[in-house]
Amino acid sequence: MSYQDDRKEYRAGILDDSMMTCDPMELFSSWLAAYRDTGAEDATAFALSTVSAQLEPDARIVLLKGLTEGKMLFYTHYTSKKGKDLAAHPVAHALFFWPSMERQMRVFGSVSKVTPEESSTYFHSRPVMSRRGAIASDQSKMIESRAALDVQLQTIEKTEDANLQRPTTWGGYVLEISKIEFWQGRPSRMHDRLVFTLTSGEWTVQRLQP
Ligand SMILES: Cc1cc2nc3c(=O)[nH]c(=O)nc-3n(C[C@H](O)[C@H](O)[C@H](O)COP(=O)(O)O)c2cc1C
Numbered sequence: 001m002s003y004q005d006d007r008k009e010y011r012a013g014i015l016d017d018s019m020m021t022c023d024p025m026e027l028f029s030s031w032l033a034a035y036r037d038t039g040a041e042d043a044t045a046f047a048l049s050t051v052s053a054q055l056e057p058d059a060r061i062v063l064l065k066g067l068t069e070g071k072m073l074f075y076t077h078y079t080s081k082k083g084k085d086l087a088a089h090p091v092a093h094a095l096f097f098w099p100s101m102e103r104q105m106r107v108f109g110s111v112s113k114v115t116p117e118e119s120s121t122y123f124h125s126r127p128v129m130s131r132r133g134a135i136a137s138d139q140s141k142m143i144e145s146r147a148a149l150d151v152q153l154q155t156i157e158k159t160e161d162a163n164l165q166r167p168t169t170w171g172g173y174v175l176e177i178s179k180i181e182f183w184q185g186r187p188s189r190m191h192d193r194l195v196f197t198l199t200s201g202e203w204t205v206q207r208l209q210p
Contacts, residue, residue: 010185012102015192020205024180024196025070031105031182032067035098046107048074049093050085058085059095065122070198071174072107073114075122077139079169086111092175102185109177119171131164132156186210 019027036043044064051057060082066073072094077083086092094107113119123131136153143149156164177198184192191210196203 009187010102010191011187012100013184014186015182015184015194017207019182019194020207024182024203024205025067025177027182028105028107028177028180029067031098031101031103032064032096035101035103038100040098040100045096047095047097048082049095050082051089051091052081052085053088058082065172070177072109072177073172073174075119075170075172077134077137077167077170078113080139082140083169086173094175104181104183106181106183107175107177108179109175111173111175114172114174116168116171120166122172123166123170128161128164131166132159134170135164135167181208 032044042061042063045061046064047059048062049057049059058081062074062076062082064072065075078087090111092109092111094109096103096105096107098104123134126134132153136156137149143152179195179197181193181195186192189210193208193210194205195208196205
């Protein structure tokens, strides 16, 4: 199969020069809210890229669980592959692609763990099956079969809901944003790109060629 003739013109919006004076965190919120309002599934999903101790890049989808004061919150297993990468290099890239709006957003920043109390509060707000799943899975570790994984869940199912504790190896991270690029598709591949960089607490902005 050939994909070489798959192409489209991008006409859904613009990022004109007046946007260069906007607050990039407000623009992030408004773009995310606009995409979520389209009814898109997993609207808060983004590709989280990390770098291993051996300097190998890796990426996977996670869900955004909060956005406040320039910090993106997400939850995972600290002992997972991504957790190990973040322990080695506490920086990450977050990539959002919102095709129906012809938008891409690229975020860079440093990553740190949230407090155990914050992780526990969120853990206990999750549906019970999500809590059980988090306890039953040792994320990113090899397991010999699906049946063995199901046994791990069945073992946890014997615990009363009220006794389900957050594993200390599961919790939240915040990505503190220091750079963010907004991309809006335009006709003839003359796309709009605005890059905001945080330096000494102040945002500076540049327009990049597409
Ligand atoms: C739509 C979607 C949402 C996901 N959300 C999360 C999430 O919030 N946290 C998480 O740990 N994994 C999430 N995953 C699974 C990850 O993509 C990944 O498989 C897992 O975290 C293990 O990655 P790692 O081995 O690189 O650490 C999600 C996957 C998809 C497709």
